Amino acid sequence: MISNISTRPKTMFKNALNIQDFSFKSHISTAIIGTNGAGKSTLINTILGIRSDYNFKAQNNNIPYHDNVIPQRKQLGVVSNLFNYPPGLNANDLFKFYQFFHKNCTPNLFEKNLLNKTYEQRWTKTALKD
Numbered sequence: 001m002i003s004n005i006s007t008r009p010k011t012m013f014k015n016a017l018n019i020q021d022f023s024f025k026s027h028i029s030t031a032i033i034g035t036n037g038a039g040k041s042t043l044i045n046t047i048l049g050i051r052s053d054y055n056f057k058a059q060n061n062n063i064p065y066h067d068n069v070i071p072q073r074k075q076l077g078v079v080s081n082l083f084n085y086p087p088g089l090n091a092n093d094l095f096k097f098y099q100f101f102h103k104n105c106t107p108n109l110f111e112k113n114l115l116n117k118t119y120e121q122r123w124t125k126t127a128l129k130d
Contacts, residue, residue: 005043005047005056005057005058007042007043007046007054007055007056008054008055008056009053009054009055010053010054010055011053032044042054087118088118089118090116090118091116091118092116
């Protein structure tokens with residue numbers, strides 16, 4: 001379980017993120033949802049040790065660690081935002097694909113209009129159509 005997370009760009013003195021009441025629990029799928037630029041990818045990449053330009057502190061199973069790669073990194077599964085989806089694929093299709101692997105996730109967690117949107121290629125990223 002990863003908990004008590006804080007990240008800070010190495011060029012700043014103030015934390016960019018300080019989460020005391022949030023944790024990634026073992027054997028549970030967790031989705032991080034937010035607007036563009038909210039810091040979702042930065043958070044995950046910092047936890048995985050990919051963002052060396054950030055200082056990082058957290059606890060892993062109540063053992064503090066910081067500024068290094070989490071010992072269980074190979075046990076974390078991450079779906080990158082850099083993945084390109086085929087044209088015409090909608091969010092519901094993608095949801096069903098991931099639901100095959102993560103049985104405890106149900107579509108009633110999402111708004112129907114979101115599930116029916118299709119993906120489109122935008123510059124170098126794939127995004128839901130507006």
